Amino acid sequence: WCPPGVLGIGIGGSSEKAMLMAKESLMLPIDIHELVDRGARNKIEELRIELYNKINQLGIGAQGFGGLTTVLDVKIIDYPCHAASLPIALIPNCAATRHTHFILDGSGPAHFKIPNLNIWPQDVWSAQKEAKKVNLDTITKDLIREWREGDLLLLSGKLLTARDSAHKKIADLLEMDEKLPSEINLKNKFIYYVGPVNAVRDEVIGPAGPTTANRMDKFMRMMLKDLGILGTIGKAERGDDAIKLIKEYQSVYLSVVGGAAYLVSKAIKSSRVIAFPELGMEAMYEFEVKDMPVMVSVDTSGKSIYSEAPARWKNKSIPIELSSLKN
Template sequence: MDRTQTIIRGTDITRSVADALQFISYYHPADYIRYLSAAYKREESPAAKNAIAQILVNSRMAAFGRRPICQDTGLVVVFAKIGMSVRIDSVRSLTELVDEGVRQAYLDPDNPLRASVVLDPLSTRRNTRDNTPAIVHTELVPGNKITFIIAAKGGGSENKARFTTLNPSASVSDWVIDTIATLGSGWCPPGLIGIGVGGSAEKAMLMAKEVLNDPIDMFDLLARGPSCPEEELRIELYQRINALGIGAQGLGGLTTVVDVKVSTYPTHAASKPVALIPQCAANRHVKFTLDGSGPAVLTPPDMSDWPEIDFGSTLSTNARRVNLDTLTKEETATWRAGETLLLSGKMLTGRDAAHKRIVDLIDAGKPLPVDLRGRVIYYVGPVQAVRDEIVGPAGPTTSTRMDAFTEKVLEATGLYAMVGKAERGPAAIDAIVKHRTPYMIAIGGAAYLISQSIKAARVLAFEDLGMEAIYEFEVQDMPVTMAVDVEGRSIHKSGPAEWRQRIAGL
């Protein structure tokens, strides 16, 4: 074994972390693009195929434009395996070096990333403004190098992480399937599922998070067959999860996951800890090694990995065009769950913090700063614009977080329609039917593509909320899918149910 001590400069760690975070903000891993392209080719559900097409087109555009794949540029998670013959030349701790890299990456003027981290999660929840601190996991290993995995985890998928302790004889597979069926689509499929089994509660969660960064190899595994219990479980879960028919963005289809990863560890005889963590369609991570020779050199994927998709002609043929500036209740009542709409005209934005302020003003009997009557609202928190951009990547956020506000807002304001991501809960659907205010979805994971539809943007209210302020966007041919119509029909219920039956019959 080489016991030669390696000196790695702290500045190289910081520079490498910053470069890696910029890199993963606009480059998908090549293996994910290949697997998603294969899923696109075999998908038979029109709605799901359209969703995958948008994700792939968005990915290619983000790679060319070097702008974020998704507006939620993620909580930074770092796994560092540090060789015991390494000395880090710095007066700063490793965590401080990493956080400086995060700060540099997220404040980069050429490609600023959205800061989503808040201090004091119990009360003020004040934004740190630079996305620090990162979540750093370290392990000492033999050797004279440091291997880093840098990941950026979006809130939509992170919020769907689950943990349980099963009886030793209970089925891990059954628990996973039952759990996936309850998650909805806020985690933005098609993606991956990481499973950690064993150890303790925190060990299982850590394994589930780390294993998501392994190379995607399900097709190879299916071709050669399993060689251990973990691989048997991977295949079983891959097939059973896809058989649920959830499909891309929960619209119903053949592919919900492109891979399932499983990691295990010895555990107490009385225990079977099991953790489940989904990975969304952004799937941002990169691995590199520092050996003392300088910062990491990251190789972009080959642009030929992306398929050529004529997305525009597909939309023009199958979509209904909507003028938001002349919209009427009568027109919105004709929209049906599952159809594609192209929105043009002026729309408002507003997500969690804005909705909370609106409801507080309603409760206090005070006037709202913006008249919502007859308007369409989009649940979005865009990335900061650069150069000649109107707005940065502007994909939807998970709509269920607005469910608690929906009845009161619709009752008091006269909104005509809502746009977000994923399904709505029963209370929101009841409000949709009561007030005949339909709900549409934009595709999670298509933020840069969506931003190209936005031709003007200005802040109207709550400017202090930053990306959560109320904007007015002027859009042209912004693609959305009708999710819940005024009769309460939901594509997130009918789509998976239909495709679950179809898959069962194959």
């Protein structure tokens, strides 16, 4: 999940009905500010306001980096059910709640109206002055020891990609004492957890957003001890065991903004498959990047922004006038 976003909750019915209601609730308009202004009129509205306030008081914030806004709204749909059963389904959704409906009847392809892109603002991005430029081709352990949790970096140079299937392939080959493909040399490299979309037209690569890093936690000892990587890049928090290994091997974990896959791809200047092409989008790639923005999320001392930042924000009590959001 890439907060801030919307929580959809289904209560009652059967387990399948609860999940469907949770999904359908995400299609409702965002109106929590109106609800807070006028006050709850029933138990469901009371629960919506209670969850909205309690979740935002956790200090998780955007991308988990700390802040006052973790959920934009909490949606709940309920349904009668047997007294012996009360299924509850919860779906966290990012800020982009989209839905389309079409029927494939065999008569031909489905056609959709192309939206007018002019109604959206232009994407303008420039590096922040405090961001540190990093050359991945000359990086050393001594340099990464200088980084601290929360530092902003701009990565340039070569990095390698690998996600679930590639990690499993590598683990299986090592377990069978077989050689890795000749192109896989992970010593002093950074691994980006990504399965990029195929390029179209003149693209170097398609959208290349990060996948959730903690699924790769079980491979961290292998990657750090046996293969000698310097660090990893992904999204969301790492588990306690992975953080201990990062500290033990003086590694780092860097975060990329989730939900911005197209924008991330603009920092990739060249791309080639180096191993496991049979895995499709989960093949291993070599990317040449230029000023790819990341944040140090776990530094060599084991400090994690996903625990440090929410703790800092949780103690802040900055009043927010929700009625001002109406306009």
